[in-house]
Amino acid sequence: MLGPIGAGKSSFYNTINSVFKGRISRSAPCGLSTNGITIAYTPYEVYVRSAASLNFRLxxxxxxxxxxxxxxxxxxxxxxGNIPDFYQFNPVAPISPTNPGFVHQPMVTDQIHCVLFVIDAATVGDIPQKLVDKMNSFQTLVNLKGIPQVVILTKVDQACQEVAGNITNVFKSKDIEAAVEKASNLLGLPRNHVLPVKNYETEIELDDNISILALMALRQVLHFAEDYIQVLQNKLKACGVSSEKLDQRESLEKGSDQE
Ligand SMILES: Nc1nc2c(ncn2[C@@H]2O[C@H](COP(=O)(O)OP(=O)(O)O)[C@@H](O)[C@H]2O)c(=O)[nH]1
Ligand SMILES: [Mg+2]
Structure with missing residues (x-):
């Protein structure tokens, strides 16, 4: 998940985790602070009620x-996938391969299979041009690698009164349509790659309509990730690396990690 500070990245994880846990959950610290609450790279597992984790990470x-x-x-x-889990970003010194913990030989599971640009629907028109340029430069990297990308358009409740009153109005609202259009233009992505959501924030109980929107966004993301993984597998096959060999390599690497 990439995006401006306060756009709702950590809250999106909390929302998805809440839906699967069956109750409001706030494992990822979130909130408003000038330099952001999230300072570390944190791959979050999503848990279901039985405490088992699902097969993807946000x-x-x-x-x-x-x-x-x-x-x-x-x-x-x-x-x-070179950045170790829980790595604390240092704004004055970017990570380099000499950093302890730098992952020199990332496994397929360390790599990113879908990029989520998380954008606030209420302020999508006010993102400073320099920040848009930064996101566009990141997109150049993402495109080079062929990784799929979507926009998670958060705070639809703050972008439209009718949606705040009833979340099911999200696909009828002119304001949201305009926000989707803006986000799609900013990042040059088709409109069906812009997925509106309302994160859980003040709620103390789950609400089906909020959960459905989040699940629809997640489903789309997982479909894109799955398609990309298939492309990667086909490429590996073409290079003569069978998936068995890949699994073997991964378990060897895991074994040596544990040692
Ligand atoms: N009304 C509303 N507030 C939200 C939504 N998503 C996030 N927030 C609030 O926006 C603030 C920043 O969210 P956070 O998840 O910390 O943003 P991050 O910096 O991108 O991780 C928090 O106070 C959240 O409660 C949303 O969909 N609707
Ligand atoms: Mg955060």
Whole structure:
């Protein structure tokens, strides 16, 4: 998940985790602070009620800022899986291969299989041009690697009164339609890659309509990730690396990690 500070990245993880847990959950610290609450790279597992975790992770990052925050080099390392879990970003010194913990030989599971640009629907028109440029430069990297990307358009309740009153109005609202259009233009992505959501924030109980919207967004993300993984597998096959060999390599690497 990439996006400006306060856009709702950590809250999106909390929302998805809440839906699967069957209750409001706030494992990811979230809130409003000038330099952002999230400072570490945190790949979050999503848990179901039985405490089992699901087969995907939502990776939370430090927010994007014009002068500080994540830079292109770090974004590149993130996408490739070189950045260790729970790594604390240092705004004055980006991570380098000499850092202890730098993952030199990332496994397929360390790599990113879908990029989520998390954007606030209420302020999508006010994102400073320099920040848009930064996101566009990250997109160049993402495109080069062929990784699919979507926009998670958060705070639809704050972008439209009718939606705040009744979340099911989200696909009828002119304001949301305009916000989707803006986000799609900013990042040059088709409108069906812009997924509106309302994160849980003041609620103390789950609400089916809020959960459905979040699940629809997640389903789309997982479909894109699955398609991309298939492309990767086909490429590996073409290079003569069978998936068995890949699994073997991974378990060997895991074994040596544990040692
Ligand atoms: N009304 C509303 N507030 C939200 C929504 N998503 C996030 N927030 C609030 O926005 C603030 C920043 O959210 P956070 O998840 O910390 O943003 P991050 O910096 O991108 O991780 C928090 O106070 C959240 O409660 C949403 O969909 N609707
Ligand atoms: Mg955060």
């Amino acid at each position: 990776c939370d990052t430090r927010g994007l800022e014009v002068t500080q925050g994540l830079e292109s080099l770090e974004c590149n390392y993130l996408l490739d």
